[in-house]
Amino acid sequence: MKTMLLGAAALAAPLALAQPALAAPKAFGYPVPVTDTLTFDPMLDARLRWENVDTPTKDADAVTLRLRSGFELKHAPSHLSVLAEAESTLEIDNHFNGLAFVPGKARPDYAVVPDAANVELNRLQIQYRTRQLGLTVGRQRINLDDQRWVGGVAWRQNEQTFDAVRGEATIGPVMADVTYANSQRTIYGLDAGPRTAYDGNFWFLQAGVKQGPVTIKAFSYLLDYDTKEQVGPLAITLADTQTYGVRATAALPLGKKAKLNLIGSYAHQQGWKDNPAKYGADYVNAEAELTAYDFTATGGYEKLGSDKGIALQTPMATLHKFNGWADLFLTTPKSGLEDVYVGLARAFPKLHGLNANVTWHDFHSDVGHVKFGEEWDASVGFKVRKVALLAKYADYKAKGFGVDTTKFWLEADYAF
Structure with a gap:
């Protein structure tokens, strides 16, 4: 399923690129019209950060540069778009423990700052979007409500994304949001061994209604991990759980x-x-x-x-x-x-x-x-x-x- 999700997005990219030469953009960073119905939107997100940690036993100084770059092609009549984005993180000052759990890469003399050097495919997705309906297939960012249960962890240099199929619908005051994911791409990057990604069967289910200034949603999050990380006698940090709420x-x-x-x-x-x-x-x-x-x-x-x-x-x-x-x-x-x-x-x-x-x-x-x-x-x-x-x-x-x-x-x- 994971290969199929990414493969569908990857196959669409060259088809969308087979278009006439790009016209000059109106302004730097704005979408570029390719035809009357197709636009090419370049994306760049750069972040330079110094993080200092001070504890009684260990300190850290982490200077890192994160760069995300990519593009989105949008075809207006079909409501389809293709998005591809790469992500890289450079360690400028590595006096920190970025991969504390990886033998040979851990720096145990320093406090933990989980922003390890990394180069990876961050997002690759196909999306159908109208005012009432949305369907996204591929590696994608998912932020639900306040991100208490599912989010992209945007604060860290390496973003969390999901290999997933997500459907959204809004009909009048009623909404529904259903996602099936089979991989959680973590913030730790490609050198994190088994923590690079957690595979499994994950369902994120929401349904709600908006009436005036009030919105009420019921939700369910069903997490079935393929691999369990043990903490003591039970798998707690990555346990299979079912959560229901409002x-x-x-x-x-x-x-x-x-x-x-x-x-x-x-x-x-x-x-x-x-x-x-x-x-x-x-x-x-x-x-x-x-x-x-x-x-x-x-x-x-x-x-x-x-x-x-x-x-x-x-x-x-x-x-x-x-x-x-x-x-x-x-x-x-x-x-x-x-x-x-x-x-x-x-x-x-x-x-x-x-x-x-x-x-x-x-x-x-x-x-x-x-x-x-x-x-x-x-x-x-x-x-x-x-x-x-x-x-x-x-x-x-x-x-x-x-x-x-x-x-x-x-x-x-x-x-x-």
């Missing part, structure tokens, strides 16, 4: 310059297929976000529950978005996790898109409510013409889990 969002206007966004979600996870664990763990998330006069205040609670010593896991998520930027909780502790967080952000739209935010997290276990630690996160970003600049900071203070960890990033992004 997510509701509301965007409520409060006058001309204010709005209130509300999020609520509940899910229940159990073992599935070859998972030997007999457990049932709950997921809960509640968040309120108030925006007024360029300020945004956020408060929320998230629980990744635990039952019988087995905690709920989300191995396909964009994990850096959740539970603190220091990344102490990429794998949920066996006693579960509760995260209470508050944040304040400010946008300065007249100052080159300047934005700043700060967030505080308070972490406890789900079982026993044991204090894990606290974390402060902060960032400042702005743009200079087409270059986006970012400074970012995370400071985790351990109480009962992990060690004190400080991380700092400086980053420059250019894309068209």
